[in-house]
Amino acid sequence: MNRDDFPMLASDIVYFDNGATTLKPTCVVDAMNRYYLEHTSNIHRGDYDAAIKTNQLYDGVRDIVGKFVHCDPECVVYTSGTTMSINMVVFGYMKKHLKAGDEVLLNKAEHASNVLPWLRLQEEIDIQVKFVPLNSDYELTLDNIKKSVSKKTKVISLAHVSNVLGDVRDIESIGQYCEENHILFHVDGAQSVPHMGVDFQKCKIDFLSFSGHKMCGPTGVGVLIGKKELLEEMDPILYGGGMNSFFEADSSYELKNVPIKFEAGTPPIAEVIGLGEAIQYLMSIGMDKIHNHEIKLKKYLLSKIEKIPNLIVYNRNTNSGIFAFNIDGVFAQDSSIYLNHYHIYVRAGNHCAKMLKDEIQIKNTVRVSMYFYNNYEDIDRLVEALANSEDIFKIVL
Amino acid sequence: MDSNLRREIILENYQEPVNRGLIDDDSYLKTNTNSESCIDNLDFMMKIEDGVVRDIRFDGEACAISTSATSIMIQKLLGKKIEDVKKILENYKRMVQEEDYDANILGELNVYDEIYQQPNRKNCALLPLVSIEKMLGEIEDESKN
Numbered sequence: 001m002n003r004d005d006f007p008m009l010a011s012d013i014v015y016f017d018n019g020a021t022t023l024k025p026t027c028v029v030d031a032m033n034r035y036y037l038e039h040t041s042n043i044h045r046g047d048y049d050a051a052i053k054t055n056q057l058y059d060g061v062r063d064i065v066g067k068f069v070h071c072d073p074e075c076v077v078y079t080s081g082t083t084m085s086i087n088m089v090v091f092g093y094m095k096k097h098l099k100a101g102d103e104v105l106l107n108k109a110e111h112a113s114n115v116l117p118w119l120r121l122q123e124e125i126d127i128q129v130k131f132v133p134l135n136s137d138y139e140l141t142l143d144n145i146k147k148s149v150s151k152k153t154k155v156i157s158l159a160h161v162s163n164v165l166g167d168v169r170d171i172e173s174i175g176q177y178c179e180e181n182h183i184l185f186h187v188d189g190a191q192s193v194p195h196m197g198v199d200f201q202k203c204k205i206d207f208l209s210f211s212g213h214k215m216c217g218p219t220g221v222g223v224l225i226g227k228k229e230l231l232e233e234m235d236p237i238l239y240g241g242g243m244n245s246f247f248e249a250d251s252s253y254e255l256k257n258v259p260i261k262f263e264a265g266t267p268p269i270a271e272v273i274g275l276g277e278a279i280q281y282l283m284s285i286g287m288d289k290i291h292n293h294e295i296k297l298k299k300y301l302l303s304k305i306e307k308i309p310n311l312i313v314y315n316r317n318t319n320s321g322i323f324a325f326n327i328d329g330v331f332a333q334d335s336s337i338y339l340n341h342y343h344i345y346v347r348a349g350n351h352c353a354k355m356l357k358d359e360i361q362i363k364n365t366v367r368v369s370m371y372f373y374n375n376y377e378d379i380d381r382l383v384e385a386l387a388n389s390e391d392i393f394k395i396v397l
Numbered sequence: 398m399d400s401n402l403r404r405e406i407i408l409e410n411y412q413e414p415v416n417r418g419l420i421d422d423d424s425y426l427k428t429n430t431n432s433e434s435c436i437d438n439l440d441f442m443m444k445i446e447d448g449v450v451r452d453i454r455f456d457g458e459a460c461a462i463s464t465s466a467t468s469i470m471i472q473k474l475l476g477k478k479i480e481d482v483k484k485i486l487e488n489y490k491r492m493v494q495e496e497d498y499d500a501n502i503l504g505e506l507n508v509y510d511e512i513y514q515q516p517n518r519k520n521c522a523l524l525p526l527v528s529i530e531k532m533l534g535e536i537e538d539e540s541k542n
Binding site for chain 2: 331332333334337348349350363364393394396397
């Protein structure tokens with residue numbers, strides 16, 4: 001659907017690398033261009049017309065995000081992306097509030113951005129990072145989480161949808177459980193917020209992180225949402241202009257309120273405006289419609305590949321548009337180079353989830369990640385290429 | 398080179414590479430090359446005695462180009478003196494980077510003489526070279542000390 005909105009689709013490509021980044025619709029690029037060509041100005045300090053317009057657009061995106069994921073717009077912090085959002089939570093909040101021996105529960109399917117900050121904090125203040133085992137389908141269940149929780153567990157941090165296998169974690173039940181047990185709950189929404197409705201309040205999330213560029217928005221911008229009282233307690237990791245009320249030669253200073261205290265320096269203004277446009281664009285299509293479309297495509301793909309004998313599929317049952325596989329006997333990178341020959345863009349590798357190999361016993365996979373602009377014809381082209389892969393080395397060598 | 402022959406040599410060395418599998422022997426130099434631009438990850442070990450390469454072994458996961466280049470390079474370097482090894486490596490690097498080189502001393506390594514046409518695969522072809530250079534660097538560091 002909506003293929004005409006994406007100029008890149010006019011060329012003869014099948015874009016299946018949406019888990020890495022998505023294509024950009026014209027409306028998003030136009031919104032950013034208008035800022036650059038018609039009302040360039042900095043935010044929060046100009047009194048002229050262009051600056052007033054920019055302010056309205058920039059701050060207005062908080063309201064759009066609030067409607068999109070059901071949260072208080074004042075709790076929407078602009079960041080450079082999911083990685084920065086998580087680092088802010090870990091080093092701005094957790095470092096201040098956790099103490100030696102406190103446990104943080106992760107799992108081995110997590111992306112580097114939700115592992116390394118915690119490992120670093122473990123080195124710095126001696127918290128304990130623990131990994132909840134995955135079940136036989138490599139999924140993270142509430143039951144396994146409960147078994148891993150101890151009296152020392154203070155935080156559970158997980159991706160709503162894992163970026164390699166695409167399993168959807170039941171964040172509503174997990175959030176409920178965390179609230180009842182006074183455990184802080186951080187959700188990495190990078191792979192879910194672009195693809196399905198996410199409700200910050202209903203899922204009782206404490207911190208939610210996501211990126212703009214994986215949801216039709218520009219690179220360089222993302223969001224951190226936190227509960228108001230937590231954000232008030234959280235320290236900025238960047239200090240400078242725009243985020244302070246005053247500072248004096250006697251070393252006194254005061255920071256502005258949430259969320260502005262987290263946005264030091266000139267922020268990515270065009271990108272924030274582009275993100276707002278992207279979210280409105282997604283909402284105009286409807287998140288349920290997007291999710292259902294991806295599920296339909298994945299089912300269609302699974303039915304079509306039944307007859308291909310040499311495919312190893314790792315995530316038949318997961319409820320998202322991510323399909324992870326290998327061609328038997330072929331290194332994942334060779335498979336992706338082969339598919340590129342047919343202008344089919346996929347991703348090969350460990351997808352930054354370098355510990356997942358402990359669970360699935362394979363380091364590298366080929367990942368097809370779909371979005372609403374993919375269609376049955378895209379799947380047919382992929383299936384045809386995979387069905388004829390006996391010629392793979394004639395093509396890649 | 399005829400493209401069928403080229404493919405045949407690469408494929409043979411990919412599917413049945415020589416000296417795959419590491420051994421437990423402390424007299425070998427060792428290194429790991431975790432390619433930064435892609436997902437190849439190979440461990441290497443090399444034995445040098447009296448200035449001559451006696452053995453090179455490897456193991457790990459890598460694409461067809463990295464694996465085959467490793468296999469072909471091992472065959473090319475076994476029994477060679479270090480100064481000849483350096484000459485081969487230098488000319489191989491020049492070939493991959495599309496500079497002037499001496500094709501006569503590269504033997505089957507010439508199958509990669511068009512790899513520069515695929516920029517994202519240059520690093521794959523250079524992976525065994527980088528690993529062997531790293532291990533040779535260790536000997537030089539030791540002799541300086």
